Amino acid sequence: MSRIELKSLRKEFGSTVAVKSLDLQIEDGEFLVLVGPSGCGKTTTLRMLAGFEDPSDGEITMNGSIVNDLEPRDRDIGMVFQSHALFPHKYIYDNIEFGLRMKNVPEAERRKAVEDVAEMVHITPLLNKRPAQCSGGESQRVALARTLVTHPSTFLLDEPLSSLDAKLRRELRAEVDRLHTELKKTFIYVTHDQEEAMTLADRIVVMNEGEIEQEGSPMEIYSNPKSYFVADFFGSPSMNLLDGEVISKEGKAVFQHGQMEISVPDTYANLGSGKVTLGIRPEHVVVSTADGQIPETIDLVEPMGKDTLLYFEAEGERPFVVIVEGLILDDYKSGQQVQLTFPDDKVYFFDEAGQRIR
Amino acid sequence: MSHPIGGGSFFSECVIFNARSFDLTLSQGRKMATVDHASENRGQPQRQLTQARAITRFKWLTLSPIVAIFVVVLVPALFLQLYFSFFGWTVYLGSWWEAEFVGLELFEEVLTDERLGWSIVRSLYFSIGSTIGCFIIGFGLALLMYKPFRGNGLYYIMFIIPMLTVPIVVAYTGEMLLYQKGPVNGILSWILGRDINVIWLADADLALTTVMMLEIWNWTPFSFIIMMAGLASLPKEPQEAAQILGAGKLRIFWEVQLPLLRPVIILALILRFLEAMAEYPKIWSLFQGGPGSASETIPVLIYLTTWNYFEISKGAAMSYVVMLLMIAIVLAAIWVLRREKSSLDKMYN
Amino acid sequence: MNKRTKKRIFESFRYSTLTIWLLIVAFPLFWIVSTSFKPDAEWFAWPPVYWSETPTLANYANVWTGKEEYADTQYIQSMQKPWVALGNSTLIAFISTTLAVFFGSLIAYGVSRYQMLSEARMFQLLMLRMVPPIVIVAPLSLHYSTLKLLDTHLGLILVYFLTTLPYAVWMTKSFIDEVPVEVEQAAEILGASKLRTIWEVVLPLVRSGLVATFLFILILTWSEYLLALILSKTEVVTLPIELSKYEGSTEGRVYGRQAALAVGITIPLIIIGLFISKHLARGFSFGMVRK
Numbered sequence: 001m002s003r004i005e006l007k008s009l010r011k012e013f014g015s016t017v018a019v020k021s022l023d024l025q026i027e028d029g030e031f032l033v034l035v036g037p038s039g040c041g042k043t044t045t046l047r048m049l050a051g052f053e054d055p056s057d058g059e060i061t062m063n064g065s066i067v068n069d070l071e072p073r074d075r076d077i078g079m080v081f082q083s084h085a086l087f088p089h090k091y092i093y094d095n096i097e098f099g100l101r102m103k104n105v106p107e108a109e110r111r112k113a114v115e116d117v118a119e120m121v122h123i124t125p126l127l128n129k130r131p132a133q134c135s136g137g138e139s140q141r142v143a144l145a146r147t148l149v150t151h152p153s154t155f156l157l158d159e160p161l162s163s164l165d166a167k168l169r170r171e172l173r174a175e176v177d178r179l180h181t182e183l184k185k186t187f188i189y190v191t192h193d194q195e196e197a198m199t200l201a202d203r204i205v206v207m208n209e210g211e212i213e214q215e216g217s218p219m220e221i222y223s224n225p226k227s228y229f230v231a232d233f234f235g236s237p238s239m240n241l242l243d244g245e246v247i248s249k250e251g252k253a254v255f256q257h258g259q260m261e262i263s264v265p266d267t268y269a270n271l272g273s274g275k276v277t278l279g280i281r282p283e284h285v286v287v288s289t290a291d292g293q294i295p296e297t298i299d300l301v302e303p304m305g306k307d308t309l310l311y312f313e314a315e316g317e318r319p320f321v322v323i324v325e326g327l328i329l330d331d332y333k334s335g336q337q338v339q340l341t342f343p344d345d346k347v348y349f350f351d352e353a354g355q356r357i358r
Numbered sequence: 359m360s361h362p363i364g365g366g367s368f369f370s371e372c373v374i375f376n377a378r379s380f381d382l383t384l385s386q387g388r389k390m391a392t393v394d395h396a397s398e399n400r401g402q403p404q405r406q407l408t409q410a411r412a413i414t415r416f417k418w419l420t421l422s423p424i425v426a427i428f429v430v431v432l433v434p435a436l437f438l439q440l441y442f443s444f445f446g447w448t449v450y451l452g453s454w455w456e457a458e459f460v461g462l463e464l465f466e467e468v469l470t471d472e473r474l475g476w477s478i479v480r481s482l483y484f485s486i487g488s489t490i491g492c493f494i495i496g497f498g499l500a501l502l503m504y505k506p507f508r509g510n511g512l513y514y515i516m517f518i519i520p521m522l523t524v525p526i527v528v529a530y531t532g533e534m535l536l537y538q539k540g541p542v543n544g545i546l547s548w549i550l551g552r553d554i555n556v557i558w559l560a561d562a563d564l565a566l567t568t569v570m571m572l573e574i575w576n577w578t579p580f581s582f583i584i585m586m587a588g589l590a591s592l593p594k595e596p597q598e599a600a601q602i603l604g605a606g607k608l609r610i611f612w613e614v615q616l617p618l619l620r621p622v623i624i625l626a627l628i629l630r631f632l633e634a635m636a637e638y639p640k641i642w643s644l645f646q647g648g649p650g651s652a653s654e655t656i657p658v659l660i661y662l663t664t665w666n667y668f669e670i671s672k673g674a675a676m677s678y679v680v681m682l683l684m685i686a687i688v689l690a691a692i693w694v695l696r697r698e699k700s701s702l703d704k705m706y707n
Numbered sequence: 708m709n710k711r712t713k714k715r716i717f718e719s720f721r722y723s724t725l726t727i728w729l730l731i732v733a734f735p736l737f738w739i740v741s742t743s744f745k746p747d748a749e750w751f752a753w754p755p756v757y758w759s760e761t762p763t764l765a766n767y768a769n770v771w772t773g774k775e776e777y778a779d780t781q782y783i784q785s786m787q788k789p790w791v792a793l794g795n796s797t798l799i800a801f802i803s804t805t806l807a808v809f810f811g812s813l814i815a816y817g818v819s820r821y822q823m824l825s826e827a828r829m830f831q832l833l834m835l836r837m838v839p840p841i842v843i844v845a846p847l848s849l850h851y852s853t854l855k856l857l858d859t860h861l862g863l864i865l866v867y868f869l870t871t872l873p874y875a876v877w878m879t880k881s882f883i884d885e886v887p888v889e890v891e892q893a894a895e896i897l898g899a900s901k902l903r904t905i906w907e908v909v910l911p912l913v914r915s916g917l918v919a920t921f922l923f924i925l926i927l928t929w930s931e932y933l934l935a936l937i938l939s940k941t942e943v944v945t946l947p948i949e950l951s952k953y954e955g956s957t958e959g960r961v962y963g964r965q966a967a968l969a970v971g972i973t974i975p976l977i978i979i980g981l982f983i984s985k986h987l988a989r990g991f992s993f994g995m996v997r998k
Contacts, residue, residue, distance in 0.1 A: 052598055054710075069709040073604040085595030088705045089617045098613075102604030132705055143599075150603060417823045420813040423806075424872060427865050430854075431847070438846035454849070499728060502721045513725050515984055516732055522980035523736070524930035526947040527969040531735045534742060534750075534962050541738060541755040575735070580991075587988040588995070621995040636839030639932035643951055657841040657933070664845045665937075677842040688837045692830040699826075699995065 003028050004049070004154065004186070009058035011044050018044040020210040022058070031180050031187045035197040036207035037233070042190045045207070046156050049188065050079055062154075073102070075154075078147035082159040084139040086131040092142050093127040099150035117149040121175070137168040144179070154186040161196065173199060194234045198222065206230050228354035231279050237321045239348075240285070242278045242314065246271050255349075258315040260294055265344035271357060277350040282309070282323040284346035289331065292339025296320075301334055303327055310338075442674035449668040457671070464675035473651065474676060477659040478683070484566055484573070484641075484655055485634035491574040492630050496581025497623075504589035514586075521579035529640040532572045533559065559644065562652035569641050569653060573634060581626045588622030589615070621698040628691045635684065656680055739973070743767065743966035750962040766967035789968060792949035799860055799945060800928040803867035808921045811875025812883070812913075816905070818876070819883040820891075829876070836873040840866075844937050851938060858942040863935060867928045875924055878991070882916030883909070919986030922979045929976060946972045 004026040011019040019041040026032050034042040047053045049060060051072035060067050067075055086095050093114060100110045118124045121141045126134055134142065140160055147155060157176070161169045177200055180187050191197055197204050198218045206213040206221065206229075214226040225231035231239045244257030246264060253264040253271055255278050262278070264271055286292065287310065299319065302309040307323050310332055314320040322340070324332070332338065349357040443464055447457035468474055499517060503510055520528070535542045536558035546554040558568045592615060600610045616623075638657040641647070647654040647662055654662070660680065664673035742750065744762040770789055817823030824832070847866070848857060856862035886909055894904045910917075935945045944952075950972065953965045 050598075050602060052601075069711055071710060072598075072602045073606075077602060079599065079602045081595045081599060083593070083595050085593070085599040087596050087600070087614060088593075098600065098605075099603035102609065130705070146599070146603070413817070413821045413823065416813075416817055416821075420810055420817060420823075423810060424869065427869050431850070431865055432843065432869070435843055435847040435850045438850055439843065442846065495728070499725065502725060507718075507721070513729060515981055516729055518980055518984050518987070519736065519977055520732055522926060522976040523973050524947055524950075524969075524976070526930070526932050526950055527739070527973055528735075530950070530962075530965050530969060531739050534966070535735060535738055537751070539751070539755070541734075541757070544755050575731070583988050584991050587991060590988070625995045632837045636841065638841065639947065657839060660841050660845075661933075670845065673845055677845065681838060681842040684838045684842065685834070688834055691837070692833065695995075696826065696830060702995065 003063065004188075005059075005061040006045075006049075007059040007061065009045070009048060009060065010056045011041070011048060011053060012056045017210055019048070022210075022212060024205065024212065024215075026186060026188065029184050029186055031189065031200060031202040033197040033201035033204050034188065034190045034207060035194060035204055035233075036192065036213070038192055039209075040207040041210040042192075042207045043158060046158055046188065046190045050077060050156050051075055076152055077154045077156055078150055078152035079156040079158065080140070080143050080147055080160045082162055084131075084136075084143040084160075086134075086139055086142055086146070088131050090130075091127070092123070092129050092131065092134070095131070095142060096127075096146045096149055099146060103150065113149050117145045120148065121145045121179075136164050137172060140164065140172060141175070144175075148179070148183075152185070154188065157187065157189045159191055160189075162191065162193065169196075176200065195236065198234065206233065225348070226356050228277060228279070228350040228356075231348060231350070231356075235281055237282050237309065237323070239279045239281050240314075240320050241318075241350075242320070243275070243316060244278060245275050246273045248273060260296075262293060262342060264349075265347060267344065268349060268357065271349060275352050276357065279348040279350060280342050280346055282321045284343060285322040286341040286343060287322055287324055287332070288339045288341065289336075290339065292341040294340045294342075295337060296340055298332055298334050298336050298338060301332055308332065312340075439674045439677055442671045443678050445671065447671045449670065454670070460671075464671055465679070468672065468675045468679055471676075473654070474656075474659065474679070476651070477654050477656050478680075480566060480653070481635055481655040481657075484570055484637070485631050487567075488570045488573040488577070488634050488637075489627055489631040491570065492578045492581040493623075493627055495574065495578045496583075496626070497585045499578075499582050500585035500589055504586055517582055518579045520576050521583075523576065525576060525637075525639045526643060528572055528576045529643045532568070532640070533644060536568065560649060562649040565645050565649060565653040566641075566655075569637075569644060572640050572644075573637060576640075577630060577633070581630060584622060584626040584629075585619075588619050588626075592618055621702045624694060624698050628695065632688065632691065635687075739966045739969050742962050743970050745963050745966075747961075747963055766963040767971075770964050770967045771971065788944070789946075789949055789971070792944045792946045793971075795860065795943050796929060796946040799863050799867065799943075800925050802860075803864040803871065803928050804921055804925045806864070806868045807871045807875040807924055808879065808917060811872055811920070812879040812917060815876050815880035815883050816909070819880050820888065829880075832873045832876060834873075836870055840870065840934055844934060848937050856938075858939045860943055862938055863943065863945070866934050866938065867931065870934075871924045871927055874927070875920060878920040878923065879913070879917060882913045882920075886912045915986050919983045922983045923987060925979065926976055 006022050006024040009019060009022040009024075010017070022041075022045060034045060036042050044053060048055050051067070051070060055068060062075060086092075087098065090098070096114045096117060097110050100113060105113070114127070115124070118127055121144055123138065123141050123145060126138055126142065131139060131142070143160070160176070161172055164172065173196060176187075176189075180200075189196075189200060198221075201218055203215060204218055204221050205215045208229050214221060214230045216224070221230060222234050225234065228241065232241060242255075242257040242260070244255055244260075246253055246255055248254070249261075253268070253273070255262045255264050255276070257278065296312045298310050299313050300311040302311065305327065307325055308328060310322045310324060312320040312322070351357050442454075442457075444459060444461065445457035446460040446464060447454050503513060523531075534540065538555060538557055538559075542558070543554050543556055546556070556564070558564060596618075597610055597614055600614050605613065636657060637655070638661070641653050641655055641658055642661065645653040647658040660673055660676055663669050663676060741756075741758050743766050744764070745756060745759040746761060746763050746765065749756040749759055814823070818829060851857040851862050854862075856865070890908055890912070891904050894908045895901070899907065930947060931945075932947045932951075935948050936951075939945070940948055946968075950965065950968050953961050953968065
């Protein structure tokens with residue numbers, strides 16, 4: 001079984017450090033998502049797992065033995081690439097069959113296996129075509145089939161959906177999810193799309209600048225971000241983050257951001273004073289026309305159908321966003337004064353270094 | 359005049375044809391967006407027409423110097439060649455325009471000339487040999503070098519230098535290195551530990567091979583550069599995918615790299631082969647076709663016939679035969695290249 | 708065998724193979740340079756003299772000044788005019804190359820953007836280069852003599868222009884193809900005229916490619932031998948022909964002089980080549996690779 005361990009894994013390209021020192025354990029059958037902005041080292045990590053890049057330092061262990069020196073083909077892994085990486089000169093059938101031929105599977109068995117897997121990912125009509133005749137979504141299905149047919153114990157997926165359009169992406173995302181549930185194999189999935197990470201993962205590993213920023217279940221990452229970076233990265237629209245200062249006013253700690261003043265919840269008694277960032281998710285802000293903590297003027301109303309987004313002017317680059325449920329255009333118009341309330345248990349504070357203050 | 363469409367439609371057919379050809383030029387061409395402040399729709403046909411006209415004008419403007427030189431310089435020369443091959447003339451026979459018509463006699467003579475036959479064989483041997491030599495070495499080096507490694511810049515630059523060396527310099531350098539008591543035999547003796555006395559420059563059996571070696575030295579960079587470009591342009595992911603699916607280096611080479619490289623390989627082979635067929639400076643300056651006629655390739659034979667024996671007409675007839683042969687070879691090459699290009703286009707689109 | 712040992716074996720195989728070829732490439736070049744500094748007694752010495760213990764500049768002085776007093780041997784070739792040949796070669800090569808690249812790139816632009824020539828025509832263009840010039844050069848010289856083009860700069864420029872044009876078109880086309888049409892369209896939407904678009908947008912993007920093409924064609928014309936030999940061997944002598952004159956002397960081969968001249972001919976090309984080596988690769992693919 002494939003319990004994978006990364007021990008203080010490091011990768012340098014010349015003078016740039018892509019991965020600093022990574023420790024990670026991946027359980028058997030787990031769906032692990034490596035997520036982060038481009039250049040955070042997630043793809044390099046995956047390529048080291050695959051064996052395309054040699055670690056500069058550290059160890060990769062699979063099933064208890066070190067695989068650093070093993071060729072990719074001896075690691076019992078399958079990989080799906082962002083660019084689908086089909087062999088452009090081979091028919092789809094031959095593309096899928098390739099891995100089996102390499103393993104010297106007899107002809108008859110190969111045919112059966114290819115047909116079965118084609119059935120499984122719904123590409124049977126494509127078998128006699130060339131990759132150039134397939135659409136992006138079809139190509140990616142073929143790429144999945146080509147990997148599935150060799151029955152690897154671990155699947156590595158390197159941003160497999162990011163070159164597809166939104167609708168196909170959702171469709172194939174569901175497909176990947178289904179395959180994972182059916183096969184019960186280990187999936188290691190790299191993406192920069194937080195939504196993909198949230199929907200697919202058993203466990204998310206957030207990476208930033210070559211290091212793990214936080215790991216945990218999607219719910220944990222979302223509702224309990226360890227740092228400014230994680231808080232900002234997950235959620236759409238992303239968390240409102242207000243730079244400001246904690247001052248003492250009439251014996252009570254108050255967070256001040258421009259004209260806005262919010263009393264600090266009692267649970268943050270140890271906040272002290274000084275510069276902090278306050279964070280609150282758009283869906284957690286309570287809006288009312290009657291009463292609340294903070295009076296604000298609506299700048300812009302964006303009806304989304306199911307929800308409505310309200311934008312408020314704020315100091316800094318980004319506007320302050322609030323989500324209210326439903327399509328309630330009559331109640332909220334731009335220019336209208338409303339009252340906002342930040343529930344105590346939904347507010348986060350981050351210190352100057354970006355770490356969460358608890 | 360029982361044309362199915364009717365006699366009167368000739369004019370209208372022309373118009374239709376013209377309109378179609380305009381259409382074709384435009385729809386084939388990637389249309390350039392131009393700013394049109396007036397109404398887009400009404401302006402369109404007028405603009406297309408002006409644009410098509412502008413393209414035609416640009417075409418003739420750029421092509422006219424080439425066509426002019428072609429007509430003024432090459433075409434008369436071709437006619438002169440034709441004249442000489444039907445009118446027997448050598449420099450000893452008075453004015454060339456008073457030569458006697460001999461019909462196909464010269465062609466008959468040339469076509470039954472064993473010497474021409476052998477020269478063709480030698481040219482093919484020389485060209486195929488040097489093409490394969492250049493290709494194998496060039497491709498081999500490219501395979502070792504296309505992934506970056508320490509020092510690759512230095513090797514790359516050094517490997518290109520032979521191509522930058524003037525062929526006639528290559529010939530004379532070859533002569534300096536290869537004479538019987540020269541440094542190459544000296545070094546070979548030292549390496550092999552016994553006396554090596556290869557007669558590179560005077561042995562009839564070896565002459566053409568000697569030039570072939572120099573040609574390979576001279577032009578391996580050409581194949582090397584093309585193959586480097588080819589290897590560098592191969593998409594990396596299919597190779598990595600093959601690697602993960604269990605293919606070894608050799609399998610990846612045969613099943614992924616080589617098929618994808620086929621168009622480039624064919625290009626490298628064809629260009630080199632055709633350039634080698636025209637090779638003259640090295641063979642001429644080292645051997646003048648000798649010893650005996652051991653290095654008498656097509657260019658050398660035509661040169662000898664025309665400028666050493668002054669048999670202008672025979673040389674002309676010979677040139678025509680060779681020219682037709684070469685055109686046939688070039689057309690075949692072009693056919694192959696176009697087929698490769700279209701298969702490449704199909705593969706990636 | 709594990710990955711690291713394999714890698715080490717491959718590395719040593721790579722370096723040793725490359726180094727062997729490096730020596731094969733470098734040795735003849737070394738020999739030209741070395742011979743150019745040898746006094747005449749060492750030209751044919753056995754065992755061969757690899758580097759003269761008494762290096763001399765006499766070969767260079769004799770070749771490049773043509774003065775007898777610099778010749779310390781009986782082989783005096785002072786009647787040659789290498790400087791004149793250098794001038795001829797420079798003039799002819801630069802003008803014909805400029806013309807070829809200028810017209811070649813315009814045609815390439817027309818083909819790349821408007822399919823001005825069909826693919827079949829483009830391939831037929833290659834014929835100008837691919838049919839060996841020997842088959843036409845005899846009547847051409849006769850024709851040239853009636854046109855008074857024999858032994859003139861113009862005569863050689865015209866044939867060189869015509870025979871290098873196919874390479875010029877094909878190479879520049881592969882560079883122009885790489886410039887996205889959208890960039891041009893954007894410039895035109897912003898109000899630039901066609902000419903201005905080409906000048907300010909396309910040209911800067913293909914400049915390195917044009918330079919590479921120019922220098923490659925310069926190399927071809929600079930070193931051309933056969934046409935120069937037949938169409939202009941007495942008056943307008945080019946460097947390769949000049950070099951071949953050192954061979955015909957009855958006293959024997961004058962290796963040292965030849966080498967001194969050869970060094971002079973070759974070094975400018977090598978310097979040029981070093982500049983373009985990076986760009987050469989792209990231009991040579993003739994559309995047979997995918998980016």
